[in-house]
Amino acid sequence: MQRRRKIAVLGTRSVGKSSLVKQFVENSFSESYYPTIERAYLKTIVHNGVEYACEIFDTAGQDEFSPINMQHTIGIHGYVFVYSITSPASLQVIQIVYDKLCDLAGVTNIPCVIVGTKSDLASSRRVNWVEGKAVADAVNGGFIEVSSKNGNNVARAFELCIDEIEKRLKMTHGVAQDHKCTVM
Numbered sequence: 001m002q003r004r005r006k007i008a009v010l011g012t013r014s015v016g017k018s019s020l021v022k023q024f025v026e027n028s029f030s031e032s033y034y035p036t037i038e039r040a041y042l043k044t045i046v047h048n049g050v051e052y053a054c055e056i057f058d059t060a061g062q063d064e065f066s067p068i069n070m071q072h073t074i075g076i077h078g079y080v081f082v083y084s085i086t087s088p089a090s091l092q093v094i095q096i097v098y099d100k101l102c103d104l105a106g107v108t109n110i111p112c113v114i115v116g117t118k119s120d121l122a123s124s125r126r127v128n129w130v131e132g133k134a135v136a137d138a139v140n141g142g143f144i145e146v147s148s149k150n151g152n153n154v155a156r157a158f159e160l161c162i163d164e165i166e167k168r169l170k171m172t173h174g175v176a177q178d179h180k181c182t183v184m
């Protein structure tokens with residue numbers, strides 16, 4: 001049976017959210033930067049022998065002052081929080097956005113994966129692997145570094161998000177079901 005999973009991709013501006021989603025869904029990458037308004041993508045994947053119909057919401061960038069859009073909470077099963085390995089500030093924003101989401105939802109934990117993008121830009125790296133992993137550990141989420149330019153680890157990032165969602169559904173329902181793990 002196919003399972004439907006809704007995933008929201010959050011993170012500050014220009015970290016590579018759209019590039020990550022487009023590489024995953026369309027296997028394409030562009031060096032150009034077009035600020036995102038908001039867009040949903042559909043992609044079906046098979047992971048651990050189960051078919052998942054994923055609805056992926058690519059959001060406009062948030063910063064530490066952005067209010068959380070309610071559309072980013074209702075019906076969402078899990079989150080991909082994106083920062084760039086070239087920007088320490090973008091990693092800090094993740095913790096802030098995560099805390100705001102938890103406050104809004106009245107929960108202490110949200111199924112998520114922390115994704116460090118632009119891993120191909122080794123000479124511009126300003127956030128090391130350990131620093132990214134520490135934030136992921138603090139929010140109890142998965143962690144991975146990816147390059148949307150060369151495709152490295154992109155699919156794995158979404159599989160890790162599915163893993164976190166399934167873990168949560170098993171905890172709340174005893175067995176992974178098609179329920180929405182609505183954080184509201």
Ligand SMILES: Nc1nc2c(ncn2[C@@H]2O[C@H](COP(=O)(O)OP(=O)(O)OP(=O)(O)O)[C@@H](O)[C@H]2O)c(=O)[nH]1
Pocket residue numbers: 011012013014015016017018019020030031032033034035036037059060061062117118119120121146147148149150
């Ligand atoms: N080298 C490299 N560049 C990347 C990578 N991912 C994104 N970029 C570049 O970074 C810039 C911003 O990427 P976007 O995907 O538009 O970023 P975004 O987070 O969706 O931006 P907003 O819509 O403003 O929130 C673009 O010029 C991309 O080409 C990557 O993995 N490697």
